[in-house]
Amino acid sequence: MKKIIFDLDNTLLMFDENYLNDYGSVINGTYEDGLNLYNSIGKYERAVGLYIKNELLDFVNKDLNTNYSVDTFDKLLDVISNKWISGIPDGIEDTLKYLCSKYELYVLTNWFSECQSKRLKRVGLLKYFKEVVGTDKVKAKPNTDGYLYIIGDSKLEDVIMIGDNPDIDIKGANDVGCKSILADYRNKYSDYDNRITDIKELMDIL
Numbered sequence: 001m002k003k004i005i006f007d008l009d010n011t012l013l014m015f016d017e018n019y020l021n022d023y024g025s026v027i028n029g030t031y032e033d034g035l036n037l038y039n040s041i042g043k044y045e046r047a048v049g050l051y052i053k054n055e056l057l058d059f060v061n062k063d064l065n066t067n068y069s070v071d072t073f074d075k076l077l078d079v080i081s082n083k084w085i086s087g088i089p090d091g092i093e094d095t096l097k098y099l100c101s102k103y104e105l106y107v108l109t110n111w112f113s114e115c116q117s118k119r120l121k122r123v124g125l126l127k128y129f130k131e132v133v134g135t136d137k138v139k140a141k142p143n144t145d146g147y148l149y150i151i152g153d154s155k156l157e158d159v160i161m162i163g164d165n166p167d168i169d170i171k172g173a174n175d176v177g178c179k180s181i182l183a184d185y186r187n188k189y190s191d192y193d194n195r196i197t198d199i200k201e202l203m204d205i206l
């Protein structure tokens, strides 16, 4: 079975950094408090990889000397599920419809699967994907666990990773040995070999 693995944020859904304000408001703190929380979750991700909610909270509370509750964290996940999309790439629906006829499509994302599924559902894109694999299921990219889980018994040459981050999405694909395409919508990596600047290009090359 031929498969495509998509990253989610800034590959399928665009988000705007202003959303980081939500971290501060959900915890009834300042923007700075929110940013500290965001960065601490990133630290946990790099140190542990797999998101286990209670352990993540313990880590963050120790790291920041705070006492955030599971309720607060669930509220944050809820806000992210219901906001955090500034747009979708032009032509994405036609592109996914086309790709779906030739490949099995997956999402591999460094965040909670359910939250990311809800965001995809809100813009009508969830139906194109066989599974959304988040860091509550597998270790965060660039760890190869998620790639291997999705590749399953498919041949490596039949799998392609598409994502916007060379150090995360593309590195993981290189480490596992599958093909990759950099989604460079902002044209930041012009000397990069395998890249697209518009998602619609996938209909010509795949």
Ligand SMILES: [Mg+2]
Binding pocket: 007, 008, 009, 010, 011, 163, 164, 165
């Ligand atoms: Mg991304």
